[in-house]
Amino acid sequence: MPLIRRHGLSLVLFASSLLFFGYLGWERKETGFSELIPNGRSGEWYQGDTHCHTDHSDGGLQRFFPLLPADMMVKSQIRTALRRKLDFLMITDHRTLSHTYDPDFVRPEREILIIPSEEWGIDVHATVWGIQDEIENVANVEGSQWAVQLAHAQGGLIAMAHPARRRKSWFLRGKEHYKVEGMDAIEIWSGGWFGHFLSNNAEAVRFWEREFLNKGKKIVGIGASDSHVAQANVVGGVGYPTTVVFASGLTQGEILDGIRKGHVYVKSGRTPLALSFEADADGDGRYETLMGEEIQASPSIPIDFRIRLRRARGMKARLISQKGVLAAEKITHRDQILHFRLKPADSWYRIEVLRFGRITEALTNPIYIRRQN
Numbered sequence: 001m002p003l004i005r006r007h008g009l010s011l012v013l014f015a016s017s018l019l020f021f022g023y024l025g026w027e028r029k030e031t032g033f034s035e036l037i038p039n040g041r042s043g044e045w046y047q048g049d050t051h052c053h054t055d056h057s058d059g060g061l062q063r064f065f066p067l068l069p070a071d072m073m074v075k076s077q078i079r080t081a082l083r084r085k086l087d088f089l090m091i092t093d094h095r096t097l098s099h100t101y102d103p104d105f106v107r108p109e110r111e112i113l114i115i116p117s118e119e120w121g122i123d124v125h126a127t128v129w130g131i132q133d134e135i136e137n138v139a140n141v142e143g144s145q146w147a148v149q150l151a152h153a154q155g156g157l158i159a160m161a162h163p164a165r166r167r168k169s170w171f172l173r174g175k176e177h178y179k180v181e182g183m184d185a186i187e188i189w190s191g192g193w194f195g196h197f198l199s200n201n202a203e204a205v206r207f208w209e210r211e212f213l214n215k216g217k218k219i220v221g222i223g224a225s226d227s228h229v230a231q232a233n234v235v236g237g238v239g240y241p242t243t244v245v246f247a248s249g250l251t252q253g254e255i256l257d258g259i260r261k262g263h264v265y266v267k268s269g270r271t272p273l274a275l276s277f278e279a280d281a282d283g284d285g286r287y288e289t290l291m292g293e294e295i296q297a298s299p300s301i302p303i304d305f306r307i308r309l310r311r312a313r314g315m316k317a318r319l320i321s322q323k324g325v326l327a328a329e330k331i332t333h334r335d336q337i338l339h340f341r342l343k344p345a346d347s348w349y350r351i352e353v354l355r356f357g358r359i360t361e362a363l364t365n366p367i368y369i370r371r372q373n
């Protein structure tokens, strides 16, 4: 198709979607909800961190200054997680599960679920959760594929770590580790404020969309602090960002199952925000579809998407599909529900919440659309 015709077509699509939104608008109202439990489901929203280190691998400042005493104990990471009110934590030391034999791992001082995990990999990294044995490290694409198989054979999940970090990219030309089949999740937000730049998270989100979502491959977007240094826990570290999971309970199986289903959003460690992103495809007002799930939809029948937000006044919510940002709305109340109805022309829809118009506060997993003709 000639370039000009292609552009002409997308201009028409853009203009028609503007008209559509202009007509229906965004509904806005003060709400009285105190919980964000999705309609008709039993469970809770649990928050945690999927990736951090201790001195069982390269955690601690002695990584840079070998004469310093070890200070990034399993205990330090668990204490920070408790201070941040996390419900679950994956400690993911490099290529080892030795931290799972640490007395503080076996007997944490208070109630928190710690899932046995490691960070696999040499030239690319992946976090592997809920395993009993370390995964063999082979530094080529076949090795990455083998790691996925070995993780699943143990009932675990595996996630691409910092996929767009320059030296550890899953997308390097000629290597293309991302082409492995069966990867469960991808870090779309790695590290706190500085990590945002180091890990190139904007690029990670673009990879997620381009290579997975736009190709109809479901892979769950997660967050990871990749905390290494105890001193950094004062301003960031464990829980920066936070991964929030809807699960039927706080056990290893239930949290991993919630992640597997994509009932997940990622939020900044410092934000008080909480949310739920759901859809009602059949117009009965029940909002039976939760983020991570799929709707069988006819492109001619509108779907009602709903975002319920708590403690989000002054922030901005954006609706995004493979066409880019479809709509944006300022959140004017502390607790608020935003609705948008649209004919599902795209194959996925997700929400981003921003502060000051551009600092990311939260990213949801998509609601997927399968065309029904």
Ligand SMILES: [Zn+2]
Residues within 6 Å of the ligand: 119, 125, 161, 162, 168
């Ligand atoms: Zn790593």
Ligand SMILES: [Zn+2]
Residues within 6 Å of the ligand: 051, 052, 053, 119, 226
């Ligand atoms: Zn790491």
